[in-house]
């Protein structure tokens with residue numbers, strides 16, 4: 001399923017739509033280049049869940065940010081996955097929170113958890129393609 005976003009607000013709305021479309025699903029893997037909209041999408045999820053948007057920013061030094069009902073991981077700077085990160089992520093999947101993982105490539109072959117994959121692509125200055133695959 002493919003969505004087209006023309007501005008950051010669209011990306012947030014699409015996030016809310018996808019959240020409603022998969023009510024039982026709790027883990028989202030977000031793929032895509034820098035500035036393709038992964039964190040903006042996460043803000044949209046947070047907003048839809050009633051978490052104040054300002055609290056969601058890219059976890060830069062910490063890989064993981066926790067909010068009520070939402071855990072946001074950015075693995076961009078994770079150089080090598082270790083048991084610690086696997087254990088932590090697995091524990092999160094056992095909680096009731098929604099888990100969002102940006103840059104999941106580094107862990108996806110090791111961590112077997114049910115998830116939805118979403119790919120973000122630049123499609124012009126403020127245009128993005130968002131695809132569930």
Ligand SMILES: Nc1ncnc2c1ncn2[C@@H]1O[C@H](COP(=O)(O)OP(=O)(O)O)[C@@H](O)[C@H]1O
Nearest residue numbers: 005006007008011034035036037038039040126
């Ligand atoms: N349609 C769009 N959807 C999402 N972000 C957009 C869009 N158009 C422009 N942008 C800008 O692109 C950047 C996306 O940043 P961010 O969401 O942090 O991306 P990522 O987490 O993938 O690195 C922001 O500066 C945002 O304002």
Ligand SMILES: [Mg+2]
Nearest residue numbers: 038039058102
């Ligand atoms: Mg990001």
